[in-house]
Amino acid sequence: MTSEINNSSKAAQASNFGPIAIIGALFFIFGFITWANGALVPYLQMVCQLSETEAILVASAFYVAYTAMALPSAMVLEKFGYKDGMAIGLFTLVIGFLMYIPAAQAQDFVLFLLAQFVIGTGLTLLQTGANPYVVKVGPAESAAVRIMFMGLLNKGAGFIAPLAFTAVVLSGFDGISAQSLAAMPEAQKAETITALADGLINPYIGLAITFLVLAALLKMSPLPELSADDDEVDAVGDASGSESKTSIMQFPGLILGAITIFVYVGAEVIAGDTIGLFASNLGVANATSLTSYTMAFMLIGYALGIALIPRVINQETALKASAISGIIFSFAVILSNPESTVVSSLLWGWMGVPLLPDTISFIALLGFANALVWPAVWPLALDGLGKFTAKGSALLIMGISGGALLPLVYGLLAESIDGQTAYAVMLPLYAYILYYALKGHKKREW
Structure with a gap:
């Protein structure tokens, strides 16, 4: 009898591994995109020549989406289901990433803010859908372990994101800062700002393609659907x-x-x-x-x-x-x-x-x-x-x-x-x- 229980437990763990891995990947994505803002704030301050308050609006436009779009996100999940709803969230991120391209080309701060809001909207939809899985996928007695694991993935991505942003977007701009930029002659300053803005385009095209693939993979994944009763x-x-x-x-x-x-x-x-x-x-x-x-x-x-x-x-x-x-x-x-x-x-x-x-x-x-x-x-x-x-x-x-x-x-x-x-x-x-x-x-x- 004991062996049957153990076998049943192992089978349950095996069947839960796939969904948990998928949700873990989503939590890594949450952290990566969220804490890339820490690099974006000083970066856009230089590119768009912003005051400190204006630069912080870059983060604010992102976070305000969590309040403005929370209820609409719940409606999307209710209509399309959790898995399809989260796939829509990933596709929304793709739209936000693509919006960064014209924003960088025009060095348009307002368009940057709008892109940030769209990205925040995508993450709101993803978070609203993903969090119930942390508790629901797997046995209740190990839910706390899954929550802590997701938190580590989230913060680990937050550690990587600014380093990755700096290495990819600011490659070739070692030592650049708002202070050093302000000290440049006007012609050199304008040339440097244009080069900084152009450095954002290819990485965000890459992100858009990557997340489009992720949306398709999530749509085809074995992630089980949560019924309304589960909530x-x-x-x-x-x-x-x-x-x-x-x-x-x-x-x-x-x-x-x-x-x-x-x-x-x-x-x-x-x-x-x-x-x-x-x-x-x-x-x-x-x-x-x-x-x-x-x-x-x-x-x-x-x-x-x-x-x-x-x-x-x-x-x-x-x-x-x-x-x-x-x-x-x-x-x-x-x-x-x-x-x-x-x-x-x-x-x-x-x-x-x-x-x-x-x-x-x-x-x-x-x-x-x-x-x-x-x-x-x-x-x-x-x-x-x-x-x-x-x-x-x-x-x-x-x-x-x-x-x-x-x-x-x-x-x-x-x-x-x-x-x-x-x-x-x-x-x-x-x-x-x-x-x-x-x-x-x-x-x-x-």
């Missing part, structure tokens, strides 16, 4: 009293959790997408690759969380530690000396990795502080929702719009004060995350 939540036996509730607005822990996601994604995008912008303005070479440093520290934090939660610490403690470390590193960014390289000398200089100004190093360390916020907030915010779990999840996804709005606050502060002091915007964000970790997630009544 329903059984509230029988729910001890939270959720069966007596009539609206998700009656769950303070959820509402406060959605706000936490909003401020967290804003902090994550500021740390990941402005590091290159700030470094470029300091004259740091290869600034477009620096998002990889932030992603590397996120990966370290994520791996540490997998090792410690729940064996050593619980989710609540992890969230507290993340908020406190975020506050400490934010103060360090504001107060550090941008001409010193002591921090990077201690952390990675001994490995031969290029040194960075201390201020840039502390921005990268914010990635470590951010790593465990998302996985810690979700279970705390959804606790006790019962039949409202699905709607609660949708509300949390809406919080991703923080990545569209809060970086703009940083950009406005950077222009009115200076880029380094503007990181003070991070302090109230981490303070709120700390509040949610200490008290907010425990609230059951308003």
